[in-house]
Amino acid sequence: MNVEDYTNGISNINVREYIEEAIKSYNSGSYRASITYIWLSVFMDINQKIEQLSVLGEPEAIKIIKEIEKIREINNIPEMLVFEKSILNTAKDKFNLFDDVVMIDLKRIQEDRNRCVHPLLSYEGTLYKPTAEQARTHIINAYNLLLNEPNVYGKSAITRLFELIYSKIFPVVYSKAKIVLDSSYLKSPKESLLRNFTIALLKEYIKEPLDFHQKFGIQNTFKYLFEYNRGKIENVITDKLPTIINFPNDDELIKLLELMNIDTFFYNTLDEAKKILVKNFIENCPSGNLDLLNDLMKIPEIRKTAKRRILRTDRKECIKYISEVPFMVPKIIREVIIKRYIGSDSFDEANSFASVVIHSIPDMEKEEMIAIIEGIANNRQISNSIQVENVLRKILSTKKFNETEFQSILDDNHLKKKILIF
Numbered sequence: 109m110n111v112e113d114y115t116n117g118i119s120n121i122n123v124r125e126y127i128e129e130a131i132k133s134y135n136s137g138s139y140r141a142s143i144t145y146i147w148l149s150v151f152m153d154i155n156q157k158i159e160q161l162s163v164l165g166e167p168e169a170i171k172i173i174k175e176i177e178k179i180r181e182i183n184n185i186p187e188m189l190v191f192e193k194s195i196l197n198t199a200k201d202k203f204n205l206f207d208d209v210v211m212i213d214l215k216r217i218q219e220d221r222n223r224c225v226h227p228l229l230s231y232e233g234t235l236y237k238p239t240a241e242q243a244r245t246h247i248i249n250a251y252n253l254l255l256n257e258p259n260v261y262g263k264s265a266i267t268r269l270f271e272l273i274y275s276k277i278f279p280v281v282y283s284k285a286k287i288v289l290d291s292s293y294l295k296s297p298k299e300s301l302l303r304n305f306t307i308a309l310l311k312e313y314i315k316e317p318l319d320f321h322q323k324f325g326i327q328n329t330f331k332y333l334f335e336y337n338r339g340k341i342e343n344v345i346t347d348k349l350p351t352i353i354n355f356p357n358d359d360e361l362i363k364l365l366e367l368m369n370i371d372t373f374f375y376n377t378l379d380e381a382k383k384i385l386v387k388n389f390i391e392n393c394p395s396g397n398l399d400l401l402n403d404l405m406k407i408p409e410i411r412k413t414a415k416r417r418i419l420r421t422d423r424k425e426c427i428k429y430i431s432e433v434p435f436m437v438p439k440i441i442r443e444v445i446i447k448r449y450i451g452s453d454s455f456d457e458a459n460s461f462a463s464v465v466i467h468s469i470p471d472m473e474k475e476e477m478i479a480i481i482e483g484i485a486n487n488r489q490i491s492n493s494i495q496v497e498n499v500l501r502k503i504l505s506t507k508k509f510n511e512t513e514f515q516s517i518l519d520d521n522h523l524k525k526k527i528l529i530f
Contacts, residue, residue: 114127114251114256115127115128115131116256117256118255120152120156122156123149123152123153123156123255126145126148126149126152127146127247127250127251129141130142130143130144130146130149130243131247133145134240134243134244134247137240139237139240139243140224140225140236140237141224143217143220143221143224143238143243144221144224144225146217146221146246146247146250147217147218147221149250149255150214150250150254150255151192151195153255154196154198154199154205154254155176155195157199157203157205158172158173158198158199159173161203161300161304166300166303166304168202169203172198172202179191196211196218203299203300204300205254205298205300206253206254206298210253210254213249213253214250214253214254216249217246217249217250220238220242220246223238224236224238265293265301266301266304266305266308268293269293269294269305270312272288272292273322273325273326273328273329274321274322275325276321278325278328280321280324280328282328282332285328285331285332286328286331286332289329289332294336302333302337303340306333306341306344306348307344309326309329309330310345310348310349310352312326313326313363313367314352314353314360314364314367315352315360323366327366330367330370331371334370334371338373342373342377345374346377349377350378350379355382358389361389362394365386365393365397365404369403369404369406372406375407375409383409386410387410387413390410390414391413391416391417392417395424395425396425398418398429399433399438401414402418402441415440418440418441418444419440419443419444421441421444421448422448423448423457423461426444426445426448426464427460427464429441430445430467430468437467437468437471441468442471442472445464445465445468446465446476446479446480446483448461448464449461449462449464449465449480450479450480450483450484450486450487450490452487452489452490452493453489454489455489455492455493455494457489458487458490458495458496459493459494462495462498462499463495465480465502466499466502469499469503469506470502470506472506473508474509478517480499481500481517481521482521484496484499484521484523484526485521485522485523491523491526496526497526500518500526500527501527504527
């Protein structure tokens with residue numbers, strides 16, 4: 109890679125101009141000037157990123173930017189020099205813009221720049237004369253370790269991340285989404301990006317109307333962040349979730365339940381008062397959320413509450429659920445469906461609910477189907493209904509019983525005449 113190529117990918121105009129000056133000086137043999145410009149590009153890049161963090165509401169960044177503005181207003185040169193001297197420590201310690209290893213290389217650039225511009229740092233009668241290799245190494249390190257890093261702290265980076273996870277080509281399956289996210293800014297995010305993006309994800313998911321694909325995009329992203337940055341995003345969620353969600357709002361509480369299904373930390377971080385509110389909401393959860401309630405049963409503290417709500421599901425909600433859910437019917441919901449069917453109070457109820465039972469039968473275990481058969485035998489409203497034969501045929505079609513076994517079960521329940529296959 110030619111030294112001239114080390115301006116590629118630098119979006120900030122001022123930073124790029126400094127590094128271009130560094131390259132020109134290097135090519136002309138002015139290595140002291142080159143190193144000076146390299147340091148200026150590093151200083152400018154860090155300063156710009158702190159300003160971007162202040163725009164995003166980072167308290168420490170806001171404080172520093174205000175201090176810089178005061179220094180500029182009164183042209184306080186000594187304070188400017190103090191700020192410049194401490195810029196690397198500020199960037200690493202307060203904003204985690206880079207790690208200790210990168211700090212070593214950037215510190216060398218700063219030290220060599222000081223030797224270049226401050227004669228008193230040199231031995232008496234000599235000038236500091238950096239080599240071409242020193243200047244070139246500093247250009248490469250500054251570019252690779254800092255300047256070439258995309259602007260992961262500005263709004264544009266967060267916007268691009270949302271564009272990625274909201275795109276129609278972003279995978280719904282987590283294992284594939286994980287591969288895509290591994291090639292994004294989230295692979296090795298700085299702490300500030302992680303914090304700001306996590307806050308943005310929370311606000312977007314809870315507050316905004318999202319389509320199916322957008323929901324899965326955010327859910328997969330949260331799974332990814334929990335897998336690789338759990339400790340850091342847990343701190344953000346603990347701090348911000350209570351201030352974002354409006355607990356009397358049913359729509360937002362449904363969103364919270366969905367987040368709890370992604371990771372139980374969303375529930376565990378709530379204080380006791382909010383946990384009570386969540387449990388009360390689950391107890392009286394609006395219809396249309398059976399799959400969500402079923403998933404919530406994996407959380408030990410609310411398993412019983414979710415189960416009680418599911419077991420109260422009425423026939424109308426079951427019919428709506430089956431018409432909308434093409435996937436496997438969970439066991440707890442099958443239990444409700446069986447109970448509602450064998451409890452039919454009229455021929456009409458038995459006939460209208462038979463399609464729900466037929467849809468669920470392929471997912472059932474043998475004992476569940478036997479419970480249906482026994483329920484039919486004990487309820488004349490079902491055994492004399494028009495659809496009873498279709499229910500029995502569906503059970504036989506699962507091939508979980510051979511014909512002899514099936515015939516024996518029908519005989520035991522006096523139902524052989526209800527199906528014409530024998």
